Amino acid sequence: MVIEYNGTVLRNEVAIKKQRTYKSQNRGVFMFRIDSERVVDASQTGGLARYINHSCTPNCVAEVVTFERGYKIIITSNRRIEKGEELCFDYQFDCVDSQHKIACHCGTADCRKRIN
Numbered sequence: 735m736v737i738e739y740n741g742t743v744l745r746n747e748v749a750i751k752k753q754r755t756y757k758s759q760n761r762g763v764f765m766f767r768i769d770s771e772r773v774v775d776a777s778q779t780g781g782l783a784r785y786i787n788h789s790c791t792p793n794c795v796a797e798v799v800t801f802e803r804g805y806k807i808i809i810t811s812n813r814r815i816e817k818g819e820e821l822c823f824d825y826q827f828d829c830v831d832s833q834h835k836i837a838c839h840c841g842t843a844d845c846r847k848r849i850n
């Protein structure tokens with residue numbers, strides 16, 4: 735394990751409202767989708783894991799572990815990581831319409847050129 739992605743678990747509807755609010759306040763939005771109903775919001779209460787960037791050829795994997803009392807998002811490495819190397823994982827965002835695509839700058843040979 736490398737780090738846990740901490741934050742507040744929100745219902746989807748609440749997460750969408752909060753996302754709008756953060757954007758209207760010019761604040762960063764740091765959210766991790768657990769499933770179609772729940773999102774972990776790390777924008778206000780999250781730790782350092784929220785700063786991990788996306789890569790199409792990542793050195794880490796983010797997994798949702800379910801417990802009786804909730805969820806944990808665990809980020810583990812999938813290979814040896816050298817000192818000073820940037821941590822990254824595949825965001826696995828859903829594909830969205832062409833107007834809202836985010837270009838990927840991971841720079842790896844297998845880059846898909848967009849994050850979503």
Ligand SMILES: C[S@@+](CC[C@H](N)C(=O)[O-])C[C@H]1O[C@@H](n2cnc3c(N)ncnc32)[C@H](O)[C@@H]1O
Nearest residue numbers: 762764784785786787788789836837838839840
């Ligand atoms: C959770 S934040 C990651 C931390 C962010 N780079 C920062 O400095 O706060 C996610 C955002 O970072 C940017 N990002 C992350 N990985 C990227 C990538 N491979 N290419 C381009 N932008 C990326 C995108 O704007 C994305 O919406």
